[in-house]
Amino acid sequence: MIWNEKIECASAAKIRELQSERLQKMVRYLWKNNPVYRSKLDTYDIKPSTIQNIHDIKRLPFTVKDDLRDGYPFGLFTNFDKTVEIHVSSGTTGNPTVVGYTKEDLKLWSEVIARSLACAGAMPKDIIQVAYGYGLFTGGLGLHYGALEMGLKVIPSSSGQTKRQLKLMNDFKPRILACTPSYALFMLDEARALGMDPRKSSWEIGIFGAEPWSESMRHQIEKSWNMLATDIYGLSEIIGPGVSQECHLKCGLHLQWDVFFPEVIDPKTGDEVKPGERGELVITTLTKTGIPLLRYRTRDIVTINYDKCKCGRTTPRISKILGRTDDMLIIRGINVFPSQIEYVLLKIEGTQPHYLLVVDRINNLDSLEVWVEVDEKMFSDEIKQMRALEERIKREIESVLGIDVKVKLVEPKSIERSEGKAKASTLQAEASTQQAEASALLQKELLDK
Numbered sequence: 001m002i003w004n005e006k007i008e009c010a011s012a013a014k015i016r017e018l019q020s021e022r023l024q025k026m027v028r029y030l031w032k033n034n035p036v037y038r039s040k041l042d043t044y045d046i047k048p049s050t051i052q053n054i055h056d057i058k059r060l061p062f063t064v065k066d067d068l069r070d071g072y073p074f075g076l077f078t079n080f081d082k083t084v085e086i087h088v089s090s091g092t093t094g095n096p097t098v099v100g101y102t103k104e105d106l107k108l109w110s111e112v113i114a115r116s117l118a119c120a121g122a123m124p125k126d127i128i129q130v131a132y133g134y135g136l137f138t139g140g141l142g143l144h145y146g147a148l149e150m151g152l153k154v155i156p157s158s159s160g161q162t163k164r165q166l167k168l169m170n171d172f173k174p175r176i177l178a179c180t181p182s183y184a185l186f187m188l189d190e191a192r193a194l195g196m197d198p199r200k201s202s203w204e205i206g207i208f209g210a211e212p213w214s215e216s217m218r219h220q221i222e223k224s225w226n227m228l229a230t231d232i233y234g235l236s237e238i239i240g241p242g243v244s245q246e247c248h249l250k251c252g253l254h255l256q257w258d259v260f261f262p263e264v265i266d267p268k269t270g271d272e273v274k275p276g277e278r279g280e281l282v283i284t285t286l287t288k289t290g291i292p293l294l295r296y297r298t299r300d301i302v303t304i305n306y307d308k309c310k311c312g313r314t315t316p317r318i319s320k321i322l323g324r325t326d327d328m329l330i331i332r333g334i335n336v337f338p339s340q341i342e343y344v345l346l347k348i349e350g351t352q353p354h355y356l357l358v359v360d361r362i363n364n365l366d367s368l369e370v371w372v373e374v375d376e377k378m379f380s381d382e383i384k385q386m387r388a389l390e391e392r393i394k395r396e397i398e399s400v401l402g403i404d405v406k407v408k409l410v411e412p413k414s415i416e417r418s419e420g421k422a423k424a425s426t427l428q429a430e431a432s433t434q435q436a437e438a439s440a441l442l443q444k445e446l447l448d449k
């Protein structure tokens with residue numbers, strides 16, 4: 001399959017009909033098979049017959065990340081017996097968010113990624129270098145499945161080992177590169193250091209996502225690598241990458257609305273905002289069977305545009321991700337919640353529940369340093385003991401976050417107090433709005449909670 005013209009260029013009326021049928025079926029399926037949703041729906045007095053068409057979706061309750069966390073690990077799995085693959089993304093505290101796919105879900109995932117690759121301009125028989133991490137993260141395998149579906153040749157290089165990535169590019173001449181945008185920039189420095197001319201690279205199209213990136217980053221990547229840089233968006237809870245993707249016109253990300261029904265709401269009231277207005281993206285999976293989700297609040301801020309694109313597709317387009325409604329940071333493509341760090345610190349004796357997260361980007365690589373206040377007694381201890389504590393905090397944080405961090409112990413009461421809310425101030429002026437938000441000093445005081 002290359003792309004799905006019948007669906008991607010269908011009239012809105014035709015898609016609404018399909019969405020209505022699918023939503024009715026989905027609510028019936030969840031009501032019958034998922035006790036958590038059954039009781040949620042009962043609480044709102046919703047029977048499958050309540051849902052007559054897609055507009056009735058507003059009667060359904062929202063689902064939030066904590067609903068997945070509360071049932072850890074498999075609480076929201078609707079078809080555990082038929083689950084064939086499990087991935088995880090960051091949870092807000094100690095446990096990750098677990099998602100499962102049935103064979104049908106993997107087929108759907110392959111199709112939406114194949115549509116995305118075609119949307120960006122990939123052609124069957126192209127070679128694609130997938131430099132997203134393979135493993136529990138959905139980036140590597142998601143792109144891999146879609147590329148196979150489309151009949152591309154995949155180089156599953158995964159993330160890291162930059163010299164090897166560049167050698168693979170030089171020797172195998174892939175036309176497509178899929179990785180985080182910051183990694184595309186990071187590889188640039190390495191290529192120059194090796195004496196390569198990046199403008200002569202074989203990459204012509206980039207499929208970049210998993211983290212916020214700006215138009216100025218796009219410009220830098222396109223100019224330096226001499227390639228088209230397109231944006232791909234998705235989240236593990238919905239399916240992973242493949243929810244939406246830019247075409248070559250780069251005027252919004254085409255969202256696969258026959259299978260992922262979008263709403264954009266005011267995060268405070270839950271009411272739908274008008275097309276073009278900023279709001280939180282909410283998605284209902286219309287055909288998934290492993291963990292279908294109703295009205296899932298992504299926490300990502302976007303605008304939506306329902307006009308037909310000049311490329312011919314009628315799918316609605318969302319803007320680049322304009323921010324988050326929570327304090328999630330993305331460090332080297334990995335989602336980090338300050339609450340995960342709080343969770344670790346609260347368990348370690350000798351530390352105070354005051355900390356500062358210093359996020360920076362050095363040579364296009366994100367870094368995270370955690371400053372932790374220690375108590376008076378610990379601070380007057382020997383250097384050796386302080387080092388041991390520092391090492392322990394580092395290990396424990398790394399095991400929860402899955403990325404390396406630096407830890408610095410600081411004197412009691414040396415971190416400025418705030419009024420119980422996370423406080424962010426920008427470090428990187430030249431970075432994008434979103435990345436600048438992420439590249440911030442984040443301070444959180446626990447005692448006021």
Ligand code: DLL
Nearest residue numbers: 089139209210211212232233234235236240241321
């Ligand atoms: O990041 C899935 C993905 C992989 C998307 C590869 C694109 C490419 P999670 O780890 O669950 O899944 O993180 C999802 O990352 O809610 C956004 O906040 C952020 N995000 C994902 N894509 C983009 C993007 C993957 N293109 C969370 N621009 C989402 C900005 C993005 N933020």
